Amino acid sequence: MPSWGRIDRSADTDETRAGGLIMTEGLKYTIQPGDSYWSIAQAVNGCQGVTADQIAAANPNMPASALQVGQTIVIPAGSQPQPQPVAAANIGYWRRTWLSVTPPAGANLGIAFSGWTDPDQALSNSAATVAGLVGTKYLGLGGGNENGRFSADLLQKINSAIAAGSFAAYQGLAYDVEEGDSGLSVPFAQSFAAAKAAGLKVLVTVSHSGPYGIADAAQLMEGFFQDGNIDFLSPQLYTSGSETANDWATTAGVTWQSYGTAKAAVIPSIVTASLYADAKTVLAQAGVTTQGYVVWNC
Incomplete structure (x- = not known):
């Protein structure tokens, strides 16, 4: 993670920070161990602002593959001010366990995300993260690869962990349903019911409008909408x-209009908080009322 003690803010003023960006030509940064243009961009402006590509373009003689500790680079102004995030009742963020993260402004829901469906793996990989979560604390279960794949056996293992009180450090579970076996409508419903009976909140996220890696995704989503x-x-x-x-x-023929039938509150996951205005508008045109958002890139 970038070290803030290595940033020269001599030219930085309130005016130059308009729109959430550091609007100065003179901001310098000294490379620290483990830095990349991507990690620097994330830390400099939290969930908004200067991108890794913009930083790389401002330092043409320092390719990303050749960064060395002690080098000084220029942090450019963003190409244009970002719109301020739209206020919402629910503002969450995916706290990836392998990154240092700055929660979005107003966050009241934090998800420890490791990419594992297996509850033992998810808990162990998130152990160092839970204490720092902002807002209602959720443990992420699932993800977009083999480690995050769901099966009936793993859902039963999650249910056993719920019954054993293994998730006591959290107030909710976030099921990231992207890959898995078919025929899981009933096992998922049973797991959600078990979580609620144990006093846990339930959040379900899917890849675009439905899981991309589950053969009967459309049928599964019908169940999610009515659960x-x-x-x-x-x-x-x-x-x-x-x-x-x-x-x-x-995904899988699941339309955005179908989200209008959901019993759950719809809070789309978006890359940055500044994209919520568009998400809210487009989903409203599809007949869907959003009640907040979850940020990925922070």
């Missing part, structure tokens, strides 16, 4: 997590 045990439903409006605009691709 009263789900508190928050969070479609991901991104693929790589580095997009500068919301990605409105759909």
Whole structure:
């Protein structure tokens, strides 16, 4: 993570920070061990502002692959001021366990995300993260690879962990449903019910409008929309997590209009908080009332 003691802010004023960006030509940064343009960009402006590509372009003689400790680079102004995040009742963030993260302004929901479905792995990988979560603390279960794949056996293991009180450090579970076996509608419903019975909140997120790696995703989503045990439903409006605009691709034929039937509060997952205004507007046009958002890139 970048060291703030190595940033020269001599030219920085309130005026130059308008729009959430550091609007100065003179900001310098000294490379620290483990730094990359991406990690520097994340720390300099939290969830908004200067991108890694912009920093690289401002330092053409210092390619990302050749950064060395002690080098001084220029942190440029953003290409344009970012819009201020739209206020919302629910503002969450995905706290990836392998990164240092600055929560978005107003965060009241934090998710420890390791990418594991196995509850033992998720708990162990998130152990150092839970204390620092801002807002209601959620443990993420699942993800977009083999480690995050769901099966009936793993859902039963999650249920056993719920019954054993293994999630006592958290107030909720966030099921990241992207890959998994078919025929899981009932096992998922049973797991959500078990979590609610234990006093845990339930958040479900899916890749775009539905899971991309589950054969009967459309049927599964029908169940999610009608499940009263789900508190928050969070479609991901991104693929790589580095997009500068919301990605409105759909999955498995699940339309955005279908989210209007959901019993759960719809709080889309977006790359940065500044993209919520667009998410709120587009989903409203589809007949969906949003009640907040979850930020990925922070």
